[in-house]
Structures are given as structure tokens and as C-alpha cells.
Amino acid sequence: MPRLSAEQIAAAVQAGETTAVDVVAAALARIEQAEPTLHAFVEVWAEEALRRAAEVDAQVAAGVLLPLAGVPIGVKGRAGLRAAAARALVAAGCVPVGATSVPGPGTPWQTWGLGAGGRTVNPWRADRTPGGSSAGSAAAVAAGLVPMATGTDGAGSVRIPAAWCGVVGLKTTNGRLPSPDRTGLAAAGVLTRYASDAAAYWRCVTEAGDAQGSGDRGGGGTKHDGPEQPYAAERPYAAGTASTAGTAGTAGTTRAVGAAEVTQAADSASPPVAVWSADLGFADTDPGPAAIAHGAALRLMDAGLVRLTGLTGLTGLVRPPVRQAHQPVHQGTPPSRAANPPEPQPGPPKQQPHPYPLRLEDPAPAWLALRAAPPPDARPAP
Structure with a gap:
């Protein structure tokens, strides 16, 4: 299922149209075929991924509803599964298949990646970089190896590779999710092929609550004492709409x-x-x-x-x-009221x-x- 969205894969697994084991096995086969030239992964967890997929199938057979059942994902770096967002995805039914590449030692902020077999290449052109630092995640998603991969972003590490590889990149708001970054600069993120999958990621990681994922590579058995759960940010804007356009002295305006x-x-x-x-x-x-x-x-x-x-x-x-929105900002007299409106100047308009x-x-x-x-x-x- 190389081109199905994560939500489509989960729906098919949940409906019994396919199994998580089959989906993950197909993803592993694509990785094996592409990795000699793509270098998107630093580690591939084939045995652990198939074991976790079998666990997902057992949960589905028992009637457990998993919003991302059987979805194979890449996680950024060897320590990616320790992140709270990755654990929430595992709890939602995702199956980590490997650790994606990041920049090599000594150059942590450059926009490139170093996989197990060499420099990560852009799936569109092998002579171009995929961006970084979530290089392998973007390359793996763009190449169709997995429909979703995690990332982190402090200065463009999700947004840059998403743009350069032509995929969707979501950088979450700083502080909205737990992060080991004590400076507060880096935030969790995700790379997908479909915006709806990025929305599904957001629902899973923000609604996880106290759900505990695993702290080992394959998602099975080791409890991880990670950072605190996400804070519940107060929202100044209530959901829904008012019946009127707003009246002085009422509870709100719309x-x-x-x-x-x-x-x-x-x-x-x-x-x-x-x-x-x-x-x-x-x-x-x-x-x-x-x-x-x-x-x-x-x-x-x-x-x-x-x-x-x-x-x-x-x-x-x-x-x-x-x-x-329909009222433009004018400096001085609006053009429509000016005695002698200025002639349009050639070239791009000035801001x-x-x-x-x-x-x-x-x-x-x-x-x-x-x-x-x-x-x-x-x-x-x-």
C-alpha cells in the first residue's frame, strides 16, 4: 500500500480488509529495495516491527479501536521512540519500522542527513539534499516507504525538508507537547504525504492524555519515564458560533x-x-x-x-x-479619493x-x- 494515506491504511486494517502484518511487511520490502540508494534510515527494525504489527492485529481482532492501526512509521533518529509524540503514535496503533537519518556528528544544524549507507539523498533528484535535520523522515515519506514519519523542529528541521521533498510538514507549537529540549526551541513535528494524516497525528498526540507507549525500539514492554504530559492550554476562543453578530454587554462577539x-x-x-x-x-x-x-x-x-x-x-x-478583509490599508489619502492618482509603476508591487x-x-x-x-x-x- 505505498500510496494510501495513513488514515486509509488504518481504516482497511480496522475493517479487516488487510492486516497490520501485511502492511508492515510491504513497507519493509520497499525500504529494502530503496535503501541502497536513498539512505533514509540509520536502523531498520524488521523483526520488532513485525512483532508489533502482530500485536496490533490481535488488538483489532479483540475489538480495540485504534485510530492509526497498522500504520508503519519512521521515527527521527535512534532515540526517536523516547519522544512523547512517538509513544502516543504507538499507542494509537502505529508500527515503527526504523530510525530515520539526521545530520552526521559534528554538524548538527545542517540541512542534510546521514543514513546507515551514506548521505541521504532527495527522492526527486539524487544530486540534491532532502533538507534537514529531519532528513530521513522527509525522504522516506516522499519516496513512499512510509506514510508518516516523526520529526523535530527548532529552526526549520521539519519545515525545510518538507518543502524540499514536496511533502506535508507540521511543526507543533512550542511548549504544546513535551520536549526534552531544555531551551524550549525544538518542538515535535511530523511529515506526511497528506494534510489529513498530519491532522490525524495531531489528534493522537494531543488526545493521548496519560496513555503510555513503550520506550524500547519496537514498542513492547519497557516503560519510559519521559517528560511530563502536554499542558492543557487555556483557549481564549470558544468553539461554536453565536446567534447574532455581537451586542454590547453580551457574553461575546462573533x-x-x-x-x-x-x-x-x-x-x-x-x-x-x-x-x-x-x-x-x-x-x-x-x-x-x-x-x-x-x-x-x-x-x-x-x-x-x-x-x-x-x-x-x-x-x-x-x-x-x-x-x-476587503478593506485595504492605505497610507495617506486612498487612491480612489486622490486628485491625481499615481500611475502604476513597472515591476513587482512594493509592499x-x-x-x-x-x-x-x-x-x-x-x-x-x-x-x-x-x-x-x-x-x-x-
């Missing part, structure tokens, strides 16, 4: 945001703080994608879903005034400056200082 409506309770907790930077102070970004992302950030602010912070830290928080600070200082020095790791001075051999 306004349209895209195709949905959100109800904001009066005197509720403030929206979370957000910062924006297209280049983190040093990167050379493409103006087109940067403008799209910048526009999305502005829409989130206009919806009242996030607040902004200034460049000097978490002081002087600003919540921008609500602006309807109007936004009145609120959207730039984040370059975090690289702080990143390296917190990690107590000097910048790498050597690149891996080709």
Missing part, C-alpha cells in the same frame, strides 16, 4: 474569519503573542512566498487571534485594530510598510549559545 466564525468571550485570556520575520535577520528569501506568508500573518492579527511584540522583548504588546513591528532579531547567536555548540566550521564530504 465576526467572520474566512469561511468560519469564532466566538470571542469577553474578558477572556489574551490571544497568544506572535512575531514575524521573513528572513530571521540573515536569510535571503524569495519575495513572493514571503509576501504570501506576511499577508497570512496580517490576517491572523486582524482576526484578533494573535498579538504582536516589539523587537526589544515581551513588552509593549500590541493588538492591532480589527480591519475587514506597504505595516504600522506594527514585524521583525525578529537574528536568533542564531542565541541559538548556538543556548545549545553550547560552536558553529560548524566544516561541511560533510560529498
